Amino acid sequence: MACEQWSDRQGAEEYSTKLSAYVDGELDPTEDSLLGAHLRKCAACAADALEQVRIKRSVQMAGKRYSASPEFRNRIAKATSIASKPRRQIVWHWQILAVPALLLLIISVAVNFYVGRDSTHRQRVYSELADLHVAALASATPVDVVSTDRHTVKPWFQGKIPFSFNLPELQGSEFTLLGGRVTYLAQAPGAHLIFQVRKHEVSVFIFQDRIFGDRGEETVGSSSGPVSVLSFNVENWTQGGLRYFVVGDVAANDIDALSKLLRDAH
């Protein structure tokens, strides 16, 4: 017990919490000056407060202990930066193109309700794939099967996803296969493959086309070439009942080149 003033249990509890709050500068001005005045008169309580301050300072110094590795910091910074770009661009476009966009919106609503709905669905699918791409790159283990050999990566998916696919021969191209993982879209499993081209990673997603519904072709659509979505370039098509998406922040011609290699693998 610090002093006679706080000798009963209730008083001691009140004193304990107040002293902590006093040391943290969290008391209201009246209570702060009252307790301050008491500490100036009472050596025992002053020693108590001093000890709390010492502990506070010790923890302040000792608590700043751990630093993340530069690699981990860069990984998070990169993932956050990529993912933040669309937000910035959307804001810019909204400000500059507010009036034309509004006109376009009115016209598009008037012309065809279904087109708008399909476009929203497509954007949602692309956004989800962009998230999967960014999340995988930010992960400590972006791929579960790590291999540049297509004859290792393809068999790894056997029994994990309900379909099979072909991977292209990459020798002589700029692309390198880094590996793959199982992923999910609309509660359906699919293959997520990661390729590298000039230090950029490109994701290839393969799902059964039927998970996009009867109107899959209308709602998700097949692009005739890469399209820019949320600052990523995306190309998608169907082939043999499977829907392929190639997603990356590389140039459109790189996305197109990888898409051609994948198409020709069949």
Place this chain on the structure above:
Amino acid sequence: MKVPEERVSAATFENLAMPLFDQLYNFARWLTQDTAEAEDLVQETYTKALRGFSSFQPGTNFRAWMYRILRNSFLSSRTGLRTMVTIEGEADENLLPAESSTPESILIEQADRETVQQALADLPVPSREILLLCEVEEMSYQEIAETLAIPIGTVMSRLFRARKALRELLREKIKGGRHGV
């Protein structure tokens, strides 16, 4: 770090979240006591925060929001579930001040950084986290209450209890060190 409402539309997640990276990692590492787990936790925090950024309430405390996501992610992890069990049994007793002005209390001042770090690591997670939020992150009681989703009165009592536990651990370590020499 309060975000004025009018600035929120222009403020990107990146600009708000990346300055918190070092302190979030330090906090995660203290909670998990493991480098790989801390990295997973920080990554999960950023991914969840990014996905949920549209639900962030403008004008509210972004730092407390990020810490709350990190802590909730930790609580739902295997390590978190195991280590936070003690918080359920928290009693509002034993709030009496520790004995002070003893020769040991003077020695606490001399406790080196490593001893304090060991004592902090030995504390139960609820005590460790509140001390880190208050002393290292220099959060106000209001911010701590928001982060831990507890009333300010509980912040005060838990903080006092944590300091007392740390003081006792330090005394034991200093005594043990002296006897060991």
